[in-house]
Amino acid sequence: MFNKRTLSIIKRELREKVLSRSFIFMTLLIPVIMFGSLGLQMVLINYDSNSNASLQVTCESSQLAVAVGSEFAKLPQVIDGNFKITYNFMLENDFEKMLPLLKKDLLNGKLTGVLFIPNSALIDKKINYYSKNPNNALLFNKFRSLINSALINLHFSEKQLSEKEISYAGKGVDFNGFRISNDKNIKAEGIGNQVVSFLFTFLLYISLLLSGTMMMRSVVLEKNNKIVEVLLSSVNSKELMTGKIVGTSITGVAQMAVWLLPLIMVISSSLFVLPKDFTIDISLSQVAFVLFNFLIGLITFLGLFATVGAIFDNDQDAQSGIWPIMLLVMIPFFIGITLVNNPENTIGIIASMMPFASIIVMPARMTLVDIPFWQFALAVFVNLATLIIIFPLAGKIYRVGILMSGKKPKWSEVIRWLKYKY
Amino acid sequence: MHVLEVKNLVKTFNGLRAVDDVSFIIPEGSVFGLIGRNGAGKTTTIRMMMNIYLPDSGEVLLQGAKAGQDFKDKVGYLPEERGLYKKMKVLETLLFFAELKGKTGKSVEKKALEYLERFQLADRKNSKLEDLSKGNQQKVQFIITILHDPEFIILDEPFTGLDPINTNLLKEIILELKKQGKVIIFSTHLMDFAERMCDHITMIDKGKLILNGSLSDIKSRYEQRNVSINYLGDVSFLKSNPMIEKIVEYGNSSSIKVREPQQVQQLLKILVDNNIIVTKFAVNEISLQEIFVELAGNNNINVNSAEVKNV
Numbered sequence: 106m107f108n109k110r111t112l113s114i115i116k117r118e119l120r121e122k123v124l125s126r127s128f129i130f131m132t133l134l135i136p137v138i139m140f141g142s143l144g145l146q147m148v149l150i151n152y153d154s155n156s157n158a159s160l161q162v163t164c165e166s167s168q169l170a171v172a173v174g175s176e177f178a179k180l181p182q183v184i185d186g187n188f189k190i191t192y193n194f195m196l197e198n199d200f201e202k203m204l205p206l207l208k209k210d211l212l213n214g215k216l217t218g219v220l221f222i223p224n225s226a227l228i229d230k231k232i233n234y235y236s237k238n239p240n241n242a243l244l245f246n247k248f249r250s251l252i253n254s255a256l257i258n259l260h261f262s263e264k265q266l267s268e269k270e271i272s273y274a275g276k277g278v279d280f281n282g283f284r285i286s287n288d289k290n291i292k293a294e295g296i297g298n299q300v301v302s303f304l305f306t307f308l309l310y311i312s313l314l315l316s317g318t319m320m321m322r323s324v325v326l327e328k329n330n331k332i333v334e335v336l337l338s339s340v341n342s343k344e345l346m347t348g349k350i351v352g353t354s355i356t357g358v359a360q361m362a363v364w365l366l367p368l369i370m371v372i373s374s375s376l377f378v379l380p381k382d383f384t385i386d387i388s389l390s391q392v393a394f395v396l397f398n399f400l401i402g403l404i405t406f407l408g409l410f411a412t413v414g415a416i417f418d419n420d421q422d423a424q425s426g427i428w429p430i431m432l433l434v435m436i437p438f439f440i441g442i443t444l445v446n447n448p449e450n451t452i453g454i455i456a457s458m459m460p461f462a463s464i465i466v467m468p469a470r471m472t473l474v475d476i477p478f479w480q481f482a483l484a485v486f487v488n489l490a491t492l493i494i495i496f497p498l499a500g501k502i503y504r505v506g507i508l509m510s511g512k513k514p515k516w517s518e519v520i521r522w523l524k525y526k527y
Numbered sequence: 528m529h530v531l532e533v534k535n536l537v538k539t540f541n542g543l544r545a546v547d548d549v550s551f552i553i554p555e556g557s558v559f560g561l562i563g564r565n566g567a568g569k570t571t572t573i574r575m576m577m578n579i580y581l582p583d584s585g586e587v588l589l590q591g592a593k594a595g596q597d598f599k600d601k602v603g604y605l606p607e608e609r610g611l612y613k614k615m616k617v618l619e620t621l622l623f624f625a626e627l628k629g630k631t632g633k634s635v636e637k638k639a640l641e642y643l644e645r646f647q648l649a650d651r652k653n654s655k656l657e658d659l660s661k662g663n664q665q666k667v668q669f670i671i672t673i674l675h676d677p678e679f680i681i682l683d684e685p686f687t688g689l690d691p692i693n694t695n696l697l698k699e700i701i702l703e704l705k706k707q708g709k710v711i712i713f714s715t716h717l718m719d720f721a722e723r724m725c726d727h728i729t730m731i732d733k734g735k736l737i738l739n740g741s742l743s744d745i746k747s748r749y750e751q752r753n754v755s756i757n758y759l760g761d762v763s764f765l766k767s768n769p770m771i772e773k774i775v776e777y778g779n780s781s782s783i784k785v786r787e788p789q790q791v792q793q794l795l796k797i798l799v800d801n802n803i804i805v806t807k808f809a810v811n812e813i814s815l816q817e818i819f820v821e822l823a824g825n826n827n828i829n830v831n832s833a834e835v836k837n838v
Binding site: 110330338 | 623
């Protein structure tokens with residue numbers, strides 16, 4: 106299977122892929138997109154929070170107005186002058202009479218909103234907000250805790266409590282996660298590993314899709330452009346398929362290594378210091394496992410993509426015929442991203458050792474919880490076994506398929522190809 | 528001596544016998560024609576010879592031993608369905624396909640450049656194939672077929688889709704290779720062409736071998752005994768001649784059939800001896816096409832005369 110001819114095919118595949126503009130572009134672009142989209146989100150949030158708003162805060166008592174006003178004064182947007190807030194106090198009846206007069210300003214945008222805080226809020230914490238856009242979560246999130254602490258301060262001020270006690274009452278509960286593992290130390294867990302888990306899931310998914318589609322198109326192209334028979338006059342179909350898959354696998358793993366390079370640098374050197382909440386607790390050998398497990402999985406998947414490519418003789422038919430394989434990539438992806446909620450759910454545990462699924466799910470899971478060695482071993486073993494079972498079948502269909510042309514074959518016919526003596 | 532032997536090849540697709548017990552021998556230094564109409568099983572036979580298809584039964588022998596990868600390395604194959612990587616450059620493509628045949632290094636590159644020069648493509652060596660005209664792409668395809676200096680050249684319907692200039696070019700190459708003593712194997716449905724180029728013929732129809740042998744043998748076996756003449760005078764004396772099997776007179780032209788092919792010359796002599804003024808004497812030589820029709824019992828052969836004319 107491996108010989109000089111296979112090597113020639115591998116070399117050609119590498120030349121064609123690694124040196125192609127689209128490969129270099131995607132290799133650089135994916136991290137840019139990932140971090141860019143995070144950055145863009147920040148920019149958008151920032152942009153929004155800096156936008157101007159003018160609010161009227163009406164309280165039923167002057168004490169309330171003063172308490173809320175002193176809390177609001179802490180908002181950076183108020184300090185910047187981007188938020189213009191006017192305070193007044195009046196009884197609910199008067200406010201209801203005034204509301205129709207405010208309507209015009211609210212509708213033409215002179216006023217962003219009117220906040221009415223009745224005295225009853227000191228008992229039930231219920232307040233009213235009047236606006237063209239009353240569901241502005243961004244605004245609520247900024248004011249909610251401020252109003253809460255204003256109400257708490259006021260509520261407890263008559264009860265002669267110390268400031269310490271009041272500030273305690275105003276606090277929410279803060280979970281600190283500690284990961285118990287076989288390690289000597291019990292380490293505090295930040296969200297760093299959750300980010301890495303998501304990163305693995307996303308990158309593995311993207312890479313399987315990119316490499317797989319690339320493989321499929323390349324097989325369809327050889328078939329469609331009638332190159333395949335010229336090739337087969339020199340090599341046999343096994344050598345051709347092996348060469349193509351090995352070439353594309355090398356490309357895929359190299360690309361993955363480039364994508365993981367920032368992570369590898371962060372965990373292997375002390376030059377990069379991450380904020381405490383973002384510390385990443387995974388080892389280099391785990392990254393090596395990800396790459397190795399990915400390589401086995403990639404070879405299996407590429408075999409399947411190549412087979413589907415060989416069945417069809419144009420891109421459109423191949424795209425519509427690829428869905429069973431796509432499901433094998435997408436379902437593990439969804440399991441992978443939901444794993445963050447509870448890495449020890451049964452589906453996650455099973456999927457992390459299932460054929461095909463383990464390629465994506467195991468790396469995501471292992472960054473979140475400690476996994477016994479036998480589970481790693483089982484995942485690798487299952488992947489290798491899948492590869493060994495799938496390959497001869499895929500090779501057979503490939504061999505028959507690449508020389509078939511004409512009408513689109515039915516799946517039943519493809520199954521029959523397995524029995525052909527070719 | 529025969530270098531290549533095809534023995535009892537059988538190939539079935541979905542219950543249809545595409546190739547049905549076909550055997551033939553390809554002698555050394557021959558130009559061998561595998562002929563038959565479209566869909567007769569020519570390409571399937573060639574694919575089995577090339578080890579692209581596994582035969583259901585039968586075998587292909589190269590110098591007495593089963594042909595395998597060693598045969599592939601010695602063959603230059605121009606399939607009927609041919610194509611190239613459009614994004615690859617010309618020289619790169621040539622070197623890649625030579626590498627697959629096990630030929631690498633400076634000597635191949637030098638040879639590739641020589642061929643490009645000869646085919647007037649030297650200035651396009653670094654162009655992508657998609658930027659070349661169709662005719663030039665065909666030239667690159669020929670060079671691929673012969674660059675690794677193969678001992679056997681298999682050409683499957685080589686003239687389909689070729690422009691007249693490339694048709695001549697290919698013909699030239701074939702003759703040149705023939706002079707070098709290479710074995711050339713053609714498959715074609717163009718009987719006229721096969722008749723002109725080949726010295727050995729195998730005819731297959733519906734997967735079955737119907738004729739096999741050297742062209743001269745075949746021709747003599749089916750030699751024509753029909754003569755048509757135009758003349759001035761009276762030829763009724765011929766009716767009593769024992770060598771005449773049949774004569775049909777139309778006034779001053781006649782259609783005559785002699786008993787043996789070699790009697791044609793005697794017929795001419797008798798006519799002259801009897802003071803007949805012969806204005807036209809035509810021996811209707813049988814064509815491969817007629818032999819085929821006679822054997823296959825069907826005259827629906829797709830012979831496009833315009834296609835043949837260029838050959």
